Amino acid sequence: MTRSDAPLQIAVVGHTNAGKTSLLRTLTRRVDFGAVSEQPGTTRHVEAVELRVDGHAAVRFFDTPGLEDAVTLLDHVARLEGASRPDRIRRFLQGPEAHGAFEQEAKVLRKMLEVDAAFLVIDAREPVLPKFAAEVELLNSCARPLLPVLNFVRDVANREAQWRDMLSDAGLHAVVRFDAAAPFTGAERELYQDLGTLLPAHRAALRAIVEFLQREFDARRHAGCTLIAQRLVAAAALRHTATAEEFDDPATRQARIDALRQAVSDQARRGVDALLSLYGFRQGDAAEAPLPQLAGRWAMDLFNPEALKQAGVRLGSGAAVGAALGVGLDLAVGGTSLGAFAALGGAIGGALAQGPGPLGRQLANKLRGVHELTVEDSVLFVLAEQQLALLRALEQRGHAALQRVALPARPDAAADNQALAHVVQAAQPARSHPDWAEERRGDSGDRRALVEALADRLQQVVAQLND
Numbered sequence: 001m002t003r004s005d006a007p008l009q010i011a012v013v014g015h016t017n018a019g020k021t022s023l024l025r026t027l028t029r030r031v032d033f034g035a036v037s038e039q040p041g042t043t044r045h046v047e048a049v050e051l052r053v054d055g056h057a058a059v060r061f062f063d064t065p066g067l068e069d070a071v072t073l074l075d076h077v078a079r080l081e082g083a084s085r086p087d088r089i090r091r092f093l094q095g096p097e098a099h100g101a102f103e104q105e106a107k108v109l110r111k112m113l114e115v116d117a118a119f120l121v122i123d124a125r126e127p128v129l130p131k132f133a134a135e136v137e138l139l140n141s142c143a144r145p146l147l148p149v150l151n152f153v154r155d156v157a158n159r160e161a162q163w164r165d166m167l168s169d170a171g172l173h174a175v176v177r178f179d180a181a182a183p184f185t186g187a188e189r190e191l192y193q194d195l196g197t198l199l200p201a202h203r204a205a206l207r208a209i210v211e212f213l214q215r216e217f218d219a220r221r222h223a224g225c226t227l228i229a230q231r232l233v234a235a236a237a238l239r240h241t242a243t244a245e246e247f248d249d250p251a252t253r254q255a256r257i258d259a260l261r262q263a264v265s266d267q268a269r270r271g272v273d274a275l276l277s278l279y280g281f282r283q284g285d286a287a288e289a290p291l292p293q294l295a296g297r298w299a300m301d302l303f304n305p306e307a308l309k310q311a312g313v314r315l316g317s318g319a320a321v322g323a324a325l326g327v328g329l330d331l332a333v334g335g336t337s338l339g340a341f342a343a344l345g346g347a348i349g350g351a352l353a354q355g356p357g358p359l360g361r362q363l364a365n366k367l368r369g370v371h372e373l374t375v376e377d378s379v380l381f382v383l384a385e386q387q388l389a390l391l392r393a394l395e396q397r398g399h400a401a402l403q404r405v406a407l408p409a410r411p412d413a414a415a416d417n418q419a420l421a422h423v424v425q426a427a428q429p430a431r432s433h434p435d436w437a438e439e440r441r442g443d444s445g446d447r448r449a450l451v452e453a454l455a456d457r458l459q460q461v462v463a464q465l466n467d
Contacts, residue, residue: 005056007050007057007058007059007060008058008059008060008116008117008199008202008205008206009059009060009062009114009115009116009117010059010060010061010062010115010116010117010118010119010195011061011062011064011108011111011112011114011115011117011118011119011144012024012061012062012063012064012118012119012121013064013067013108013112013118013119013120013121013139014066014067014120014121014122014123014135015066015067015122015123015126015131015132015135016065016066016067016068017066017123018066018121018122018123018126018151019121019123019151019152019180020063020064020066020121021063022151022180022181022398023119023121023149023151023178023180024049024061024063025180025398026180026183026398027051027061027188027191028049028050028051028061029279029280030049030280045065045107046062046063046064046065046107046108046111047062047063048060048061048062048063049061049063051209053208053209053212054212058205058208058209058212059209062111062115064107064108064111065104065107065108066104067104067105067108067135067138068104068105069101069102069105070105070131070134070135070137070138071130071131071134072102073092073102073105073134073138074134074137074138076092076097076102077089077092077138077141080092080095084143085140085141085142085143086113086141086142086143088141089109089112089113089141089142090113092106092109093106093109093110093113098110105138108139109138109139109142112139112142112144113142113144115144116144116145116199116202117144117145117146117147117195117198117199118139118144118145118146118147119147119148119149119191120136120139120146120147120148120149120172121149121151122148122149122150122151122163123151123152124150124151124152124153124155124158124159124160124163125152125155125157125158125159126159127159127162128159128162128163128165128166132166133166133169133170136166136167136170136172137170140170140171145195145198145199146172147174147175147176147191147194147195147198148163148167148172148174148175148176149175149176149178149191150163150164150175150176150177150178151178151179151180152179152180152181153177153178153179154179154181154182160177174194174197174198176190176191176194177190178191179398180398181397181398182396182397182398183396183398185396188210188213189210189213189214192206192207192209192210192213193206193210217395220278220279221391221395221459221462222455222459223278224275224278224279224391224394225391225454225455225456225458225459225462226451226452226455227271227274227275227278227387228271228275228384228387228388228391228454228455228458229450229451229452229454229455229458230271230439230451231267231268231270231271231383231387232380232383232384232423232424232427232430232454233427233430233436233447233450233451233454234267234430234436234437234438234439235264235267235268235375235379235380235383235437236374236375236380236427236428236430236431236436237430237431237433237434237435237436237437238260238263238264238267238374238375238434238437239372239373239374239431239434239437240256240259240260240263240372240373240374241371241372241373242256242371242373243371244371246371247371256373257373260373260375261303263437264302264375264379264383265302265303267383268302268383268386268387271383271387272387272390275387275390275391275394276394279394279395279397281394281397302379302382302383302386303379304382307382308376308378308379308382309378311378311379311381311382311385312377312378312381314381314417314420314421315377315378315381315417315421315424374431377424377425380424380427381420381421381424384420384423384424384458385420388420388458388461388462388465390405391462392462392465392466393405419457419460419461419464420461422457423454423457423458423461426450426453426454426457427450427454429446429450430447430450433446433447
């Protein structure tokens with residue numbers, strides 16, 4: 001690889017516990033990179049991670065240890081001989097102090113002399129103390145372009161104005177606002193664009209990175225919507241059967257209903273796990289993205305009676321009735337629904353009293369006398385709504401987030417409800433293909449076409465909600 005196509009080398013520097021590793025996890029979507037903790041001094045060695053663009057390393061980041069005693073080191077360096085500030089830094093690196101009291105700082109400064117530029121990560125919640133000004137002066141002594149990144153600026157306790165004043169006094173006027181916990185829309189683009197101002201020779205390469213990130217974002221959203229569409233198709237295709245004798249027995253009927261409920265919950269769980277993986281998060285990642293409520297919350301909310309009742313209302317169909325009662329019943333044995341209702345007698349009342357849940361529209365097969373349980377539209381609506389909410393939350397979530405995932409509020413706009421209702425209605429063909437409930441068995445061209453059509457509709461809904 002020649003120098004012209006070698007990756008841009010960027011050191012990520014700053015005070016201990018400013019969020020350097022978290023920033024890199026967010027920029028590279030590598031949740032497994034480095035170690036992150038609220039304890040200071042987590043990173044003790046220089047570690048490299050690459051941002052790859054179209055299969056090639058475009059940027060090589062170097063995560064460095066936190067600066068711990070810049071005030072004393074700056075005083076020491078000022079007393080060393082050297083024609084320039086970088087010369088004095090080199091003299092320090094050759095001395096015994098670089099392997100003793102200032103070993104951590106030496107690792108940072110040594111890397112600063114090797115790279116093209118550096119991101120100075122600042123925890124904007126910290127008070128602007130003299131030690132931080134010393135750190136800036138020490139880093140500037142390496143004579144490399146330095147771009148301050150104000151981290152955690154969403155926090156109400158941030159001191160952004162004071163930090164900008166200090167950085168301006170140090171001659172650093174290009175400052176990027178970021179938040180590794182909840183990145184701003186376009187924050188990455190601004191980061192690389194401002195870096196291009198400091199590195200004009202690399203401006204074209206940085207512009208290519210910005211364009212790649214947008215393509216990657218679009219592709220990730222499409223992939224996310226495709227995952228949700230697959231879950232919708234699989235859930236709509238679910239069909240559990242019971243003979244008339246089995247359905248007459250309350251315990252057996254309840255077992256069939258519970259089995260269908262579990263199958264829908266499994267589909268929801270698989271969708272959650274797939275979305276977390278797609279967006280670079282790990283289920284149960286205690287250090288970076290602890291999401292314990294996802295272990296049960298999605299399944300629980302999926303069958304919440306009030307949520308299903310409201311879903312039925314927003315669907316604008318009779319699904320609201322089934323959701324409100326707790327189970328949707330549509331029996332047609334011998335061609336007479338009312339006759340079937342009367343013949344079952346107290347069995348229906350018993351099922352409702354036991355609270356089987358609003359998940360099945362129980363259809364009778366007239367020819368075989370077999371009851372079929374399928375998934376109510378209101379359940380499909382809630383499933384789609386929840387998974388879309390998770391997708392939108394993950395799009396705005398950084399890998400420094402320690403709190404539980406914050407889901408966007410349930411949309412109230414009639415247009416949004418109608419758009420999602422149309423998605424559920426578009427999934428109806430899956431009801432005629434019970435084999436589509438399992439992707440391996442139902443991997444047909446028709447199934448793929450339906451998934452793609454639903455994914456396109458879901459992307460429109462996401463764009464509509466974000467707008």
